[in-house]
Amino acid sequence: MTLIVEASSLSLNDVHRFLKLEKLSNASFTDFLSLEPLSEFEQQDLLRIRSDFERYLNAxxxxxxxxxxxxxxxxxxxxxxxxxxxxxxxxxSIAIAVEDEDRRITGRMDILAINSPQNNIAPLFWVLIIETKNSAIEVSEGLPQLLTYAFKSLNQQPSVWGLVTNGLRYQFVYLRCDQQPTYQLMPLLNLNESPGATELLQVFKSVCKLPNFQ
Known part of the structure; x- marks a missing residue:
């Protein structure tokens, strides 16, 4: 009998064990991405986003x-x-059959960005998976869910980016599969801090421009 497990109930240890997913040492964004300077318009729009969020957070x-x-x-x-x-x-919705285990992990991804080929011939490429939490929850609590959902994409592509956020803090994760699936945590970014907010938008822009291979 197959046991159905909700991704939201998993711990990091569960994810490592069930999915054979290995954590590597933390990395920097520039190890994988090219971060471009923001335009004046982008900086002003980013400031508005920060101000709107801070107003709600203060309430x-x-x-x-x-x-x-x-x-x-x-x-x-x-x-x-x-x-x-x-x-x-x-x-x-997503379902992952766990090898060597009579269980199936299920859940729902909050946001998935796909590079959809216009010719409908090439396979869909998962660009970014996002798991969101309310502002009172630490982003680390959403990491097991994010890793579980992002792991699914490694069946069809060599790597993928993931993000878990509570609106204030942003934890990007880079997953890839060579001989074994692995992941690395990127520096934690804070929307309310100017350097962190700038780098946050730079990372979003760079991930968006990635080709259908990494």
């Missing part, structure tokens, strides 16, 4: 839905994720 806890609306949606628009050939999907 109390921000729900997961509002985190998406106030930060993720405008940041992705500004970074180019709304443009062709990128296609966004939300609340996509």
């Amino acid at each position: 109390g806890k921000i729900s997961e839905g509002l985190v998406k609306l106030l930060t993720i949606a405008p940041l992705m628009r500004l970074a180019g994720f709304y443009d062709v050939p990128i296609r966004l999907t939300m609340e996509d």
Whole structure:
């Protein structure tokens, strides 16, 4: 009998054991991405995003839905994720059969950015998987879910980027599969700090421009 397990109930140890996913030492963004300077328009738009979020945060806890609306949606628009050939999907269901275990891990991804080929012949390429939490939850609590969902893409592509955020803090993760699936954590970024906010948008833009291989 197959045991159904919700991804939201997994710990990091569970993810490592069930998916044979190995954590490597932390890395920097510039190990994998080219970060370009922001334009004056981008800096001003980023400042508005920060101000809107701070106003809501000062009033109390921000729900997961509002985190998406106030930060993720405008940041992705500004970074180019709304443009062709990128296609966004939300609340996509996912199921992973665990090797050597009579269990199946299921869950729903919050946001998935796909590079969708215009000829409908090439395979879909997962660009970025995002897991959002409300502002009162530490981003580390969403890491097992994010890793589980991102792991699914390694069946069809060599690597993928993931992000877990509570609106204030942003934890990017880089997953790849050579002989064994691995992941690396990137520096934690804070939207309310100017250097962190600038680097956050730079990372979004760079990930958006990645070709269908990494």
